Amino acid sequence: MSFQPDVAYQTPMTPKCPKCGSLIYSRRNVLCGVCGERLPPELLFTPQQRETVERDLQVLKEREKEMRRRESEALPGYDGGVDIGGF
Numbered sequence: 731m732s733f734q735p736d737v738a739y740q741t742p743m744t745p746k747c748p749k750c751g752s753l754i755y756s757r758r759n760v761l762c763g764v765c766g767e768r769l770p771p772e773l774l775f776t777p778q779q780r781e782t783v784e785r786d787l788q789v790l791k792e793r794e795k796e797m798r799r800r801e802s803e804a805l806p807g808y809d810g811g812v813d814i815g816g817f
C-alpha cells in the first residue's frame with residue numbers, strides 16, 4: 731500500500747463560519763446556513779471553481795434528462811393510448 735501523506739495536506743480543511751463556527755458544507759453558499767453571516771471569499775469557491783462545479787452539474791443534468799427522454803421513448807405504447815383490458 732502506497733500511502734501518500736502529502737495528498738492530505740493539499741486537501742483544504744472544511745471551512746467554518748467565522749461568526750458561529752459551524753461547518754460550511756456547501757461552498758457554493760455565500761451566506762452561513764446557520765447564522766446568515768456573509769462568508770469571506772477565501773472560504774468560498776473562486777469564480778473559476780464555481781464555474782467548474784456549475785458546468786459539471788449542468789453536464790450531469792443534461793445526461794439525466796437525456797436518459798429520461800430515452801426511457802420514455804423506449805416505453806412501447808406509452809403515449810399511444812393503448813387500452814389494456816383486465817386491470
Ligand SMILES: [Zn+2]
Pocket residue numbers: 747748749750751752762763764765766767
Ligand atoms: Zn454562521
